[in-house]
Amino acid sequence: MTNFRAFRIHQDDTGYRAGIETMDTDALSPGEVLVKVEWSSVNYKDALAGTGKGKILRKFPLNGGIDVAGTVVASTSPAFKEGDKVLATGSGLSETRDGGYAEYVRLPAEWTVALPASLTTREAMIIGTAGFTAALALLRMTDNRQTPALGPIAITGATGGVGMLGIDIFSRAGYEVHAISGKADRFDVLRMLGASECVDRHGLAFSGKPMDSAKYGGLLDNVGGTTLAGFLPLISPYGNAAICGLAGSPELSTTVMPFIIRGVSVLGVASAGTARDVRDEVWSRLSGEWKPRHLDAICTKEVALEDVAGVFGTMLEGGSFGRTVVRIGP
Structure with missing residues (x-):
């Protein structure tokens, strides 16, 4: 004892x-x-x-x-x-x-x-649940045939832990990343992490249409609510929206149009109870080809x-x- x-x-x-x-x-x-x-x-x-x-x-x-x-x-x-x-x-x-x-x-x-041999215990905790969640989202998306060719990945809540690690991880994996955040004074940091474009969420103006011109190949969403509903009509055919947070709202009011016309998939990312074989694969990627460069x-x-x-x-x-x-x- x-x-x-x-x-x-x-x-x-x-x-x-x-x-x-x-x-x-x-x-x-x-x-x-x-x-x-x-x-x-x-x-x-x-x-x-x-x-x-x-x-x-x-x-x-x-x-x-x-x-x-x-x-x-x-x-x-x-x-x-x-x-x-x-x-x-x-x-x-x-x-x-x-x-x-x-x-x-x-x-x-x-x-x-x-x-993993390539990580210290401190680095592993900088990654932690936040980085594990972002990498699990990427794994789920690529398993569902997400590719950089579909277009840029929008990441909402981009200045949070999942968002910043997501920018680093997705950009390292070869994706163009557009960071969505209300903290415009942090855009220089987000660009340094790998975001090619930063969008102030306060200036977002969704059309409200059930379908709009496709702008993003996929989405990593930490916010939920009207933000998630606004991005779904902007995702390219057969792109994926990985959902891992509800910082804005747990509610979602939308239509089935993006799903049945463009084949958009919504993928839930539940990191807490991830199966052991998937957990091992995610940490293998996080310590290898997806290891964040800017911890x-x-x-x-x-x-x-x-x-x-x-x-x-x-x-x-x-x-x-x-x-x-x-x-x-x-």
């Missing part, structure tokens, strides 16, 4: 509360792999969980943090041994089991991923474990930019 610090979330008769406290490894969720945590990250889902503004946790108490990377200190699984570097994203972390905002985490072997620029903030709660408010108000990593180890 080892005592350690954790950002732990409670809901009981006294209400919803979260903060740093001391616990011991015997109290962690069960699993075959005990990891000394080095890095985690902050995602929108973490902000919802840490403030109680979203129903993320399905049981209480739990440690927050849906991403984690570190070093194995004990394992009953033959797949992992002491000293191995590993990572995990989603897979029930900070939802049904203790997450990565702690100095130790215990993981099921089936969801523990060996850290240092995408990581715009680093905080210590005790300061993680201070990031949540800004993120929920739409003020975050890029990725925030959480330093757990020294």
Whole structure:
């Protein structure tokens, strides 16, 4: 048994509360792999969980943090041994089991991923769920015959973690990328990441027609609502719209016209419960031909474990930019 610090979330008769406290490894969720945590990250889902503004946790108490990377200190699984570097994203972390905002985490072997040799634990957490989501979207799109020849990919919410990593990943994979964002003062950064065109979302003027002139080969959408509805009529025949977020709205009011006339496909991107074989393929791509080239620029903030709660408010108000990593180890 080892005592350690954790950002732990409670809901009981006294209400919803979260903060740093001391616990011991015997109290962690069960699993075959005990990891000394080095890095985690902050995602929108973490902000919802840490403030109680979203129903993320399905049981209480739990440690927050849906991403984690570190070093194995004990394992009953033959797949992992002491000293191995590993990572995990989603897979029930900070939802049904203790997450990565702690100095130790215990993981099921089936969801523990060996850290690729070309990544450090910090780099893996800059990528984290956000980069995994963007790469999973690209994998789903290419599996459905998306090609650069269909036209540029529009990426909404382009200054968020998924958006910035998506620009880097899609452009590296050979796609022309058009970044859609309301933060025009960040356009220089988006162009540096690989966007060939930046569009201010405040100036978007959708026609409202069920079909419009095709302008984009595909879409990676983090926003939902009227933004998603506005882009669907602009997608080229047999292009794909990969949907991974609802920063604007979970609602969608549209027509079937783009789907039955142009053969546009809507692909859901659910990164948290991705099957293990797909998960391994995505991390293989992320550490190889799709590895983001600008991780240092995408990581715009680093905080210590005790300061993680201070990031949540800004993120929920739409003020975050890029990725925030959480330093757990020294």
